[in-house]
Amino acid sequence: MGEGKGARLSDVAKAAGVSQGTVSNVFNRPQLVRAEVREQVRMAAERLGYGGPDPKGRLLRAGKVNAIGVATSEPLGYFFEDPFARTLMQGITEACDANGTGISLVSAISEEALAWNMHNALVDGFILFCLVGADKLIAHSRERKLPFVALAFGETDDSISIIGIDNVAGARLAARHLVDLGHRRFAVLALEFEDGRAGPADLADVEAAIYPAPRERLRGYFEVLANAGVDVATVPIYNTLNEPETVAAGLEHIFSLKEKPTAILAQSDRIALEAMTWLRRRGYAVPRDVSVVGFDGVPEAALSEPPLTTISQPITELGRRAVNAILNPQAKPVQEYLEIELSVRGSTAAPRS
Amino acid sequence: MGEGKGARLSDVAKAAGVSQGTVSNVFNRPQLVRAEVREQVRMAAERLGYGGPDPKGRLLRAGKVNAIGVATSEPLGYFFEDPFARTLMQGITEACDANGTGISLVSAISEEALAWNMHNALVDGFILFCLVGADKLIAHSRERKLPFVALAFGETDDSISIIGIDNVAGARLAARHLVDLGHRRFAVLALEFEDGRAGPADLADVEAAIYPAPRERLRGYFEVLANAGVDVATVPIYNTLNEPETVAAGLEHIFSLKEKPTAILAQSDRIALEAMTWLRRRGYAVPRDVSVVGFDGVPEAALSEPPLTTISQPITELGRRAVNAILNPQAKPVQEYLEIELSVRGSTAAPRS
DNA sequence: AATGGGAATTGAATCGATTCAAAATTGGGC
DNA sequence: GCCCAATTTTGAATCGATTCAATTCCCATT
Numbered sequence: 001m002g003e004g005k006g007a008r009l010s011d012v013a014k015a016a017g018v019s020q021g022t023v024s025n026v027f028n029r030p031q032l033v034r035a036e037v038r039e040q041v042r043m044a045a046e047r048l049g050y051g052g053p054d055p056k057g058r059l060l061r062a063g064k065v066n067a068i069g070v071a072t073s074e075p076l077g078y079f080f081e082d083p084f085a086r087t088l089m090q091g092i093t094e095a096c097d098a099n100g101t102g103i104s105l106v107s108a109i110s111e112e113a114l115a116w117n118m119h120n121a122l123v124d125g126f127i128l129f130c131l132v133g134a135d136k137l138i139a140h141s142r143e144r145k146l147p148f149v150a151l152a153f154g155e156t157d158d159s160i161s162i163i164g165i166d167n168v169a170g171a172r173l174a175a176r177h178l179v180d181l182g183h184r185r186f187a188v189l190a191l192e193f194e195d196g197r198a199g200p201a202d203l204a205d206v207e208a209a210i211y212p213a214p215r216e217r218l219r220g221y222f223e224v225l226a227n228a229g230v231d232v233a234t235v236p237i238y239n240t241l242n243e244p245e246t247v248a249a250g251l252e253h254i255f256s257l258k259e260k261p262t263a264i265l266a267q268s269d270r271i272a273l274e275a276m277t278w279l280r281r282r283g284y285a286v287p288r289d290v291s292v293v294g295f296d297g298v299p300e301a302a303l304s305e306p307p308l309t310t311i312s313q314p315i316t317e318l319g320r321r322a323v324n325a326i327l328n329p330q331a332k333p334v335q336e337y338l339e340i341e342l343s344v345r346g347s348t349a350a351p352r353s
Numbered sequence: 354m355g356e357g358k359g360a361r362l363s364d365v366a367k368a369a370g371v372s373q374g375t376v377s378n379v380f381n382r383p384q385l386v387r388a389e390v391r392e393q394v395r396m397a398a399e400r401l402g403y404g405g406p407d408p409k410g411r412l413l414r415a416g417k418v419n420a421i422g423v424a425t426s427e428p429l430g431y432f433f434e435d436p437f438a439r440t441l442m443q444g445i446t447e448a449c450d451a452n453g454t455g456i457s458l459v460s461a462i463s464e465e466a467l468a469w470n471m472h473n474a475l476v477d478g479f480i481l482f483c484l485v486g487a488d489k490l491i492a493h494s495r496e497r498k499l500p501f502v503a504l505a506f507g508e509t510d511d512s513i514s515i516i517g518i519d520n521v522a523g524a525r526l527a528a529r530h531l532v533d534l535g536h537r538r539f540a541v542l543a544l545e546f547e548d549g550r551a552g553p554a555d556l557a558d559v560e561a562a563i564y565p566a567p568r569e570r571l572r573g574y575f576e577v578l579a580n581a582g583v584d585v586a587t588v589p590i591y592n593t594l595n596e597p598e599t600v601a602a603g604l605e606h607i608f609s610l611k612e613k614p615t616a617i618l619a620q621s622d623r624i625a626l627e628a629m630t631w632l633r634r635r636g637y638a639v640p641r642d643v644s645v646v647g648f649d650g651v652p653e654a655a656l657s658e659p660p661l662t663t664i665s666q667p668i669t670e671l672g673r674r675a676v677n678a679i680l681n682p683q684a685k686p687v688q689e690y691l692e693i694e695l696s697v698r699g700s701t702a703a704p705r706s
Numbered sequence: 707a708a709t710g711g712g713a714a715t716t717g718a719a720t721c722g723a724t725t726c727a728a729a730a731t732t733g734g735g736c
Numbered sequence: 737g738c739c740c741a742a743t744t745t746t747g748a749a750t751c752g753a754t755t756c757a758a759t760t761c762c763c764a765t766t
């Protein structure tokens with residue numbers, strides 16, 4: 001038996017004594033083929049150890065991959081670790097399951113890796129996690145000339161499709177809640193302003209921030225604080241990398257200052273949750289000594305002790321819509337901003353007088 | 354400008370007045386092309402809006418997809434929700450990042466969906482999550498004639514590559530720990546024995562279990578219990594679906610029996626964690642009233658209150674090895690069984706006398 | 707026996723690139 | 737100027753399927 005490597009469709013055709021087209025039909029639209037011939041072809045396939053048409057071949061001719069790429073400029077592990085990313089993926093996977101679409105994870109440990117991965121990903125479109133590194137992600141997607149949609153992109157830009165929330169409005173809600181409770185001394189634990197930079201920041205840094213989500217959220221906070229008569233120039237801001245170590249470092253920094261805050265504005269639930277852990281360990285009671293408000297509304301936030309007050313995004317809905325945007329691409333880019341809301345839970349209270 | 358849909362490599366070649374081969378080289382091995390020509394080609398590409406070779410075309414000729422498929426017979430969301438799956442994915446993603454390989458998630462909401470997805474996935478090999486539905490996953494992988502490796506497969510089978518642990522040994526460790534503490538009244542919260550079935554089970558069901566992991570673990574438990582003089586026929590077993598509702602139903606069932614257990618053997622950490630929540634809500638103190646021991650050793654198990662005593666698998670290492678097995682396929686299938694260990698934490702103690 | 711029409715099958719073009727042996731060009735040394 | 741070797745470029749084959757217009761087959765009618 002001439003076993004080269006694996007049998008091809010054309011080998012089966014030859015063996016069964018029919019044309020390639022017929023074999024293709026046997027596997028893809030069997031009802032078009034007479035039962036007798038069908039059986040013949042099936043047996044020939046069996047005999048040759050042919051397991052059905054190779055998707056590589058089909059792809060080229062038929063065009064659709066039936067998979068959508070989810071891209072981030074973080075390492076792949078991000079999708080399984082970060083609570084916000086995971087919740088977003090829940091929405092995305094739900095919609096993909098419903099549409100019979102697969103998911104390809106595209107990520108980057110380096111800049112070239114990202115470029116290469118995005119240029120070579122076998123997908124029908126991209127969903128971009130734009131919290132960090134949005135510009136690169138968008139540039140590569142453009143080059144691929146595939147439909148794409150930006151998630152968690154902080155900026156407005158009507159040349160691309162965006163599905164997200166109004167960061168400024170969300171941040172206002174958070175700050176207003178604390179102001180209404182009577183707080184006047186604040187600290188901000190922010191997301192990255194630019195690639196990999198952690199540490200204290202000031203107002204000038206905010207305006208120069210490359211990543212828009214942290215910048216916009218800060219604007220919302222400070223708008224409300226300023227209106228409430230707080231001197232925002234004295235509010236400490238610390239850039240974290242959205243993980244335990246830099247959050248701890250930030251709190252270390254903030255609580256070593258003369259004026260200790262009574263309320264912490266955290267730019268993500270992950271930061272907020274981590275902050276609560278740190279505070280408890282240091283003997284600060286939440287919310288008695290310090291109030292904490294998060295941002296995102298991940299499921300974990302409702303289960304912490306105390307449960308976290310936060311700005312809830314309709315995270316899974318964002319994911320669902322992103323998938324739809326890719327699967328039914330519109331002629332013009334679309335921007336959808338979904339409703340956020342303040343979820344008041346146990347981590348905030350009036351400051352001790 | 355003849356703008357059909359998108360320019361092809363051959364269009365660029367024509368426009369630049371060079372051969373296809375040269376254009377291909379410009380994009381893939383630029384050092385082979387004279388700088389002058391390179392520039393010409395680049396400009397022609399620019400002019401035509403050509404963003405580089407389409408991976409669909411490359412794929413067919415070059416053969417490698419540069420992505421590995423991770424398959425389960427659960428819905429896609431499973432990868433982002435289940436703590437064991439997530440931890441496993443951490444190991445997998447780590448190894449993939451290191452090798453510049455992408456990940457395609459392949460899943461199933463129905464049996465045909467799984468078949469279709471696996472037959473059409475554009476991947477170089479499969480990593481199979483075999484906790485449930487292993488037979489189907491393996492059958493489809495065989496048909497694709499791609500390298501594949503079974504993870505968390507409970508059985509031994511030297512016709513396929515397996516990376517896993519010794520379930521019986523792990524279960525023995527768990528049971529022995531409880532016996533040594535003095536427990537004599539047990540209950541088992543088991544994983545699914547077969548597709549979608551939850552509810553009480555008896556010894557006959559165990560032997561008939563389709564899914565091997567729960568069966569093997571039960572064997573390990575009962576071997577030790579029997580040796581300690583426990584009448585295993587009276588130990589209640591309840592099949593859960595590894596999620597909150599069926600775990601609660603199981604405990605409801607178990608604690609409505611005459612003889613209440615002083616120790617619970619949970620076949621996964623997720624079950625164990627959920628069980629602890631239920632017990633606390635019902636006023637049973639862990640470990641004072643009831644001891645709980647899990648299985649898996651997911652990171653969350655170390656953070657619960659109290660921290661969970663469990664059988665720790667080297668989960669991320671399993672993932673890493675699986676990736677290596679796919680990327681460097683051996684002629685013969687390999688079986689690797691990694692070391693597990695008992696992690697004694699706060700959820701177990703001697704029973705109240 | 708001739709006819710018509712629906713069902714089944716064929717054959718060749720096509721998808722978009724890579725590859726590599728062979729041909730063409732370049733440049734250095736004498 | 738000429739020759740040879742090294743460097744560039746070309747051209748055609750190839751990867752493995754799908755597609756669809758054209759053809760053949762089959763059978764029921766007249």
